[in-house]
Amino acid sequence: MFVLVVGGGKVGYYLAKELIDAGHEVALMEKDRRRAGQIADEIGSIVIAHDGCEGKYLGEAGCNRADVVAAVTGDDEDNLVICQMAKHHFDVPRTIARVNNPKNEALFRHLGVDELISPTRMILGSIEQDIPVHELLHLAALGEGELEIIEAHLQSGSPAIGHAPRDLAIPDGCSLFAVIRNGVATPLRPDTIMLEGDKVIAIGNTDCQALLHAQLIGEALATDA
Amino acid sequence: MSEAHRPVFHRAVIALNGGSSDARIVRLVAEQARLTKAELIAVHILEIDWTLPLDADIAGDSDEVQRVLDSAEAIAEESKIRLEPVLLQARDVGAAIVDETVERGADLLVVGLPYRKRFGGEFAIGRTIPYILQNAPCAVWVVRDPISEETK
Amino acid sequence: MKIVIVGCGRVGASAADLYDRSGHDVIILDSVTAAFDRLPSTFGGQAIRGDGTDEDVLLKAGAAGADVFLAVTEGDNRNVMAAQLANEALGISRSIAKINDPLRAAAYAELGIATLCRTGLMLDAVNEYLALGPSNLPGMLAPSGHHDGDRHDGTSSLTRPVSPTGASTGSTSATTQEV
Numbered sequence: 181m182f183v184l185v186v187g188g189g190k191v192g193y194y195l196a197k198e199l200i201d202a203g204h205e206v207a208l209m210e211k212d213r214r215r216a217g218q219i220a221d222e223i224g225s226i227v228i229a230h231d232g233c234e235g236k237y238l239g240e241a242g243c244n245r246a247d248v249v250a251a252v253t254g255d256d257e258d259n260l261v262i263c264q265m266a267k268h269h270f271d272v273p274r275t276i277a278r279v280n281n282p283k284n285e286a287l288f289r290h291l292g293v294d295e296l297i298s299p300t301r302m303i304l305g306s307i308e309q310d311i312p313v314h315e316l317l318h319l320a321a322l323g324e325g326e327l328e329i330i331e332a333h334l335q336s337g338s339p340a341i342g343h344a345p346r347d348l349a350i351p352d353g354c355s356l357f358a359v360i361r362n363g364v365a366t367p368l369r370p371d372t373i374m375l376e377g378d379k380v381i382a383i384g385n386t387d388c389q390a391l392l393h394a395q396l397i398g399e400a401l402a403t404d405a
Numbered sequence: 406m407s408e409a410h411r412p413v414f415h416r417a418v419i420a421l422n423g424g425s426s427d428a429r430i431v432r433l434v435a436e437q438a439r440l441t442k443a444e445l446i447a448v449h450i451l452e453i454d455w456t457l458p459l460d461a462d463i464a465g466d467s468d469e470v471q472r473v474l475d476s477a478e479a480i481a482e483e484s485k486i487r488l489e490p491v492l493l494q495a496r497d498v499g500a501a502i503v504d505e506t507v508e509r510g511a512d513l514l515v516v517g518l519p520y521r522k523r524f525g526g527e528f529a530i531g532r533t534i535p536y537i538l539q540n541a542p543c544a545v546w547v548v549r550d551p552i553s554e555e556t557k
Numbered sequence: 558m559k560i561v562i563v564g565c566g567r568v569g570a571s572a573a574d575l576y577d578r579s580g581h582d583v584i585i586l587d588s589v590t591a592a593f594d595r596l597p598s599t600f601g602g603q604a605i606r607g608d609g610t611d612e613d614v615l616l617k618a619g620a621a622g623a624d625v626f627l628a629v630t631e632g633d634n635r636n637v638m639a640a641q642l643a644n645e646a647l648g649i650s651r652s653i654a655k656i657n658d659p660l661r662a663a664a665y666a667e668l669g670i671a672t673l674c675r676t677g678l679m680l681d682a683v684n685e686y687l688a689l690g691p692s693n694l695p696g697m698l699a700p701s702g703h704h705d706g707d708r709h710d711g712t713s714s715l716t717r718p719v720s721p722t723g724a725s726t727g728s729t730s731a732t733t734q735e736v
Contacts, residue, residue: 225497235660242455257638269664
């Protein structure tokens with residue numbers, strides 16, 4: 181694959197390095213000449229010392245034959261424009277943008293960016309996972325954001341303990357599909373009995389979460405989280 | 406030149422650029438190489454811009470490229486020295502020359518430098534020569550063309 | 558008309574003053590308070606410090622429901638993003654972005670926003686003065702297409718309720734400055 185990476189900060193630098201190690205063809209655009217020179221010294225002649233937002237330079241960088249364009253500069257607006265130019269002007273099949281402000285995710289997706297990477301969102305998610313909460317954890321959003329992968333940590337008081345999924349009133353549009361027990365993930369079958377300490381992984385639309393919360397977390401503990 | 410001051414090398418990489426300096430540097434190095442029976446490798450690098458993949462078939466179609474390598478070989482032959490022609494496609498000429506020199510374990514790198522002025526102003530050395538001078542591990546000879554040839 | 562202007566440089570400040578004096582309801586934003594020094598003391602509209610590419614800031618500034626949105630900061634991409642945000646999230650159909658790169662200006666006109674490129678505008682003006690033909694470079698371009706977002710009916714699919722307190726905006730909170 182030919183991957184065009186725009187932005188030679190830490191993310192762009194390590195991304196380019198990893199992609200090269202994985203055997204891909206990589207070009208990296210970095211507008212700061214000094215930074216571009218540093219990267220070229222370290223990983224070789226893959227650096228184009230021009231602004232990837234400028235249409236002319238995107239063209240010279242071979243954007244028209246790129247399989248993937250990854251816009252990973254520190255500025256959301258630059259990443260948006262790079263991806264839109266790549267997609268609509270150069271017909272790049274796959275565009276990936278780094279998004280710093282999580283609020284921009286919906287707009288970027290709506291405007292045609294194929295994939296979004298949000299460091300802010302990821303760190304937030306990680307912090308939430310470290311804190312034992314009596315709440316559903318939102319692990320990932322799928323598609324346009326209407327579907328989510330959710331984790332429920334079954335703690336004492338959960339009405340699900342001692343029961344199997346088929347005994348519960350699982351809302352429509354929602355599926356319990358895996359359980360993590362003692363660090364081991366296994367498929368959650370309709371007759372698997374759930375135990376205290378289990379982490380149940382579910383996929384479902386945003387509407388069914390209140391019901392899911394009641395079934396897996398329980399009402400009593402939900403309030404003292 | 407006394408024997409003591411004669412430059413000694415065993416394997417030299419000559420960087421060709423397709424210009425008038427090619428014949429001059431090949432002849433110079435070939436004459437020196439006769440004395441030590443040194444190996445000569447002439448490298449011609451085609452810079453491929455990013456709109457094409459690095460392995461695009463550019464060199465294969467080009468008579469000009471073949472001519473550059475053939476004439477280098479012919480000049481070396483006049484001095485009864487064998488010269489290995491090498492053709493490479495690269496994104497950056499300077500880095501490719503240095504890489505090839507390192508890979509071949511050469512102890513001499515010879516490059517020609519056309520005399521150029523930038524937009525009618527000052528002498529311009531370009532990017533490649535400074536890169537080579539800074540990065541090549543072995544001895545480097547830079548042979549600059551006479552001013553009259555290029556500026557006429 | 559209600560007109561929102563992002564970027565209080567020479568163009569932004571002149572536009573704000575002009576539209577204010579002709580009786581329009583003007584809101585101008587800039588991320589640097591000092592930029593508002595360019596506005597005349599007679600300016601009767603609102604000058605708000607904030608980032609015009611931040612949806613929360615635009616909503617708090619009262620940009621929703623505007624008739625015209627004009628993004629004229631120094632950064633092409635900030636203008637592009639602000640105009641698309643206005644268009645998609647705030648439902649302002651007449652959004653104009655200043656884009657100095659002719660290639661980007663042409664591309665975004667095709668993507669459904671009006672673009673303004675000084676390269677073409679200036680050369681056309683020079684050529685007109687010299688009685689030469691048009692430059693054929695992008696100048697003021699009307700949107701010629703629509704990007705592939707799912708909104709085609711004039712309603713905004715991105716508009717969503719925002720907490721009335723705006724408590725989540727943190728450091729980007731806009732402050733109103735009386736000029």
